Amino acid sequence: MTDSRIEISFTLNRRPVTLRVDPRSRLLDLLRYDLGLPGTKEGCGEGECGACTVHLDGVPVNSCLVPAWQVRDRAVLTIEDTAEAAVERMLDAGTTQCGACTPGVVMTARWLEANPRLLERFSARHLMAGNLCRCTGYDGIIDGIEIPVPDREEA
Amino acid sequence: MQRIEGVSKLVGRERYVDDLDLGEHLWGATVRSPVPRGRVTDLRFSAEVDWSEFTIVVHTDVPGDNTVFLLEADQPVLVAEEIRHIHEPIVLLAHPSRDAVRRAAKQVDVGVDPADPYFDFRAAPTAGQLQRGDDNVLKRLEINKGDVGAALAAAAHVVEGVYETGAQEHVYLETQGMVAWVEDGVVCIKGSMQCPYYVAKAAERALGLDREHLRVMHAPTGGGFGGKEEFPSIIAIHTALLAMKSGQTVKMIYERTEDMAATTKRHPSRVRHRTGLDGDGCLLAQDIEVILDGGAYQTLSPVVLSRAIIHAAGPYTCDNVRIVGKAMLTNSVPYGAFRGFGAPQSQFANERHMDVVAGRLSLDPVEFRRRNLIKDGDCTATGQVIDDGTDRVGVMELALARADYFDRRAEHRNFNAQHAYLRRGLGLATFFHGAGFTGAGEVHLASRVMVAGLPDGRVEVLTSSTEMGQGSRTVLTQIAAQRLGYAPVDIVIVDPDTHRVPDSGPTVASRTSMVVGRILDDACAALRQRLGDAELRGDALRAAIAAWHRENPGGRLSAEASYRPPPGVQWDEENYRGEAYGAFAWAAYVAEVEVDLRTYTVRCIGFRAVQEIGRVLNETLARGQIQGGVVQGIGWALLEECMLHEGAMVNNQLTNYVIPTSADVPPIDVIFLENPYEEGALGAKGIGELPLDGPAPALANAVADALGVEPNVIPMTPERMMDLIEGTATHD
Amino acid sequence: MRVDLATSFEEALRIKAERSDVVPVAGGTDLLVHWPDAHALQERDWLDLSALTELSHIHFEPDTVVLGALATYWDVIQDQRFRALPLLPAAAATVGSLQIQTRGTWAGNIANASPAADGVPALMVYDAEVQLASTSGRRSVPLADFYHGYKQLEARPEELIESIRVPLRPHDFENFTKVGSRAAQAITKVGMAVAHSAAGWRIVANSMAPTVRRCRTLERLVESGGTVDSPDGLLSAIRADVNPIDDIRSTAAYRERVFSRLLYQTLLPACSSFS
């Protein structure tokens, strides 16, 4: 095989990194197997389950569908960036059971919490539909999302 | 109490099998059979691959018996000659590169001499399709009570019905995965599993090892639902074979597509009912036949069949009952354990049938149930007298009240008369679920639990019960903490490891809180006994433990307890008579649906789940179990269809096998009624499986209410609904 | 596998002219599915477009909206100006999930040429045009004429999509309907986009034929004011326009019947010839 590795630099969890990646590597593989961040999970490898959700330049994406070299010069935020205090409400709501979907769920939920005005147009159940969970039946997930009352004036 | 490992899961720190840092290791892959039935003639390894880089394992490399032992030694670890289903494992490969091993697996061609496969378990096999006895019946069971023939002959009304359910895929979010290595002559296996001792027993036999030379460890498990009850034995043995042959650490993680195609599913079923009633609409006779598709090997089908027939007549009083059950051997990928274990299938049929019966008698389904629900002093189909004091009609009335049932139905009538294409309806299901193993199962298991006082005064709990999301770690902590007067942080749950923990039985059948929890209770008492004071609690106990260690430096202060059968439980395995379960949980679910006549789509728009489960040990966990189970049941009833071709799933992708998303289901209203069960830990009965039994019949009954049709086959996909509503026949 | 990380669209066009078999990649939401097993694709050479900021614009001109080839569904959902073309955000919100909408591009949806595409019918019903570019020049092709057959595009091997131009016209009727196998994150089993403007009726069907297709027979039927008194009254026109199939997701019979019912119920309030 004559594949050449590609050197890329990007921001990972607020810190710069530079490394050489296999051109076949997905962002998911890069995080899990090369960068030692296995918090991001693979549930399907086809963009359906959302277990691999990370933030890319501030928006949730499925890292199983991102070629690793596409994150060059971009910012990636993973579940490892999550503070324990940020999940207290989820702990009480029963957001996690087996935990396999949980890192993805938390990443999407954190983004909704940071963008509450989306909930004026879409329901939380609609916005969370890209995160499949087979354990909770979703009530625990929806109840775990801290939704500040949106400021209607600004809208 | 909060889930113990909750924070770790929420911030991504929990390490599942694929997350373990193994250093240098090999990746395993499986070459599988391309046909459902036949004989292997040859294996052709493509010349394009440098096979010297690979570890290759075939059936002759299996050092012990070539069998995945469970109930019967019928399933090979690797096919030697006879193929019984598509995707059956034949060759194992390992290589340092995951990509290389995956590609190489496609470069092994399996030559076969095909034979005539048998798929439709509802039709008798032809001579050429016979593979077991003269009828391919894997297991036959029967329950008889009273005289069904005479009662039917004397009945004022006889109502018949046929009900079918499809296969269901577990879709645990973490696929099957295992790692294995050899350390100081001990073969070590670690991975995603429900039952470490099942894996150990099967692996010992296949690998030809004794208990000392085989160690099985549980890794945090990303969902099981029964799918990690018996199947992990296979992947564990495979991974261990590769590790033994290569001398290296080997990891095997199934891709989602492989997992869906090649692993077990819920048994498809067909149930026939003939029911006799008197002039008042009271049940006189229930004549029931249950057939399950067992798939190509036995796995746990006999036990699934057993639970299916015991639940087949539902929670009703009826003096004459005959239930005949059969599990068929076919050439489909083996069906296996799935949350509910046969009871969802047989109670779908029964609860749907009860509405059909009520309809034929022009009785309201609620009134019909009021007349027939089992009362204290009456007995079940197996002759088990029910006298637990639960008000079963009250459970139903509460569910109806929560759903505002009668007013809503009236509103729906108006709505349906006016809307151009939407129709709404409400459906009820009343059902039960026996907690723990059937009959004498627990006695045979003879489960054990150990506790140990640590030098710092904390107490360790050693069980083989695994955490797979259902909260067993948390509940066992709670039980021990409560019994010992400890704070939860002072209880240490030891990770299940067959070299450390005793066999407390498998983590199945909703038995962990109720049965294992109860043994843990006894073990805690035994620990205090050992310290000479049965009343020791809290700080006094801590002090006593610490003092013991000062007196016995380096000693181990442990105490063990084993299963004690509740008094008076008699089960006749031969004749299926007696106390099938120590206790039943009782429930009534109400589903509300909206059907779109343009698209024939059924949506669940409301759901109430009321259940009596003994005592609720942890409200958040218990509610989560019910909500998750209900949504799995909604999926099974409305969306999830395994498209089978030659006995294997061909829609083996999450895009094409659709499970509910958050947008597909309403909030699930959960209400618990508590009637403590004396023999369960702190009064608990099991709850894990119960919620799978009710949603499908409640939804089908709601669709019937909305449209006046009889949806007796699930899943109620739009294509199937179109045929039902329009009388077309486009979908099988 | 070799990857070219283009730094300008002109460079990308040069690469595509030299090696027309390179695989251009934008959001990757089609190309990366089941990637570990996509061995054939892994043998190919790739051309990354994702960093070409000159393709990520959305311009509102007086009578046209221009979507750069990197414009995503999410860009459209968020942008209030699309109230003028409401079927675009409506369709975008039904594509996959949030995580797909943030990455998937309209151009990728067009180039991927799936018969089940949801972005394409919404664009087609507004008479969108595809701007193609190569080193030898630019040209514009009506989206309705862009597909010749299953996955057969009116684009030369050396061409890339540069942008999509959507006319801004006032519409007095607009509807987008998607029937999937579940309420969200579902592939379309039956879909349609319907609109009426001074340019006349437009009816577009997806998952009903080998390509997303404009249904000209149905359009003429509606335009002509021929009476339709039931969904079945649309069947002969539907059969002239599309030919649904049985596949793993649904059946031809279901698709045809549901399409007729949806279209009938959709047009009933808008057309006096429907009763």
Ligand SMILES: Cc1cc2nc3c(=O)[nH]c(=O)nc-3n(C[C@H](O)[C@H](O)[C@H](O)COP(=O)(O)OP(=O)(O)OC[C@H]3O[C@@H](n4cnc5c(N)ncnc54)[C@H](O)[C@@H]3O)c2cc1C
């Ligand atoms: C889980 C999931 C759900 C989905 N749900 C839906 C859905 O509901 N509805 C729907 O319509 N789609 C759906 N999709 C498909 C997909 O998201 C869309 O087709 C998307 O618009 C593709 O855009 P992309 O940028 O990701 O394309 P890519 O994957 O990058 O490319 C797709 C194709 O377009 C070509 N291409 C990309 N850009 C250009 C260009 N500028 N010029 C020429 N060729 C180009 C590529 O070579 C490739 O052939 C889904 C996908 C997934 C994984």
Ligand code: FES
């Ligand atoms: S693993 Fe990426 S969406 Fe499932």
Ligand code: FES
């Ligand atoms: S917690 Fe198990 S899949 Fe969501």
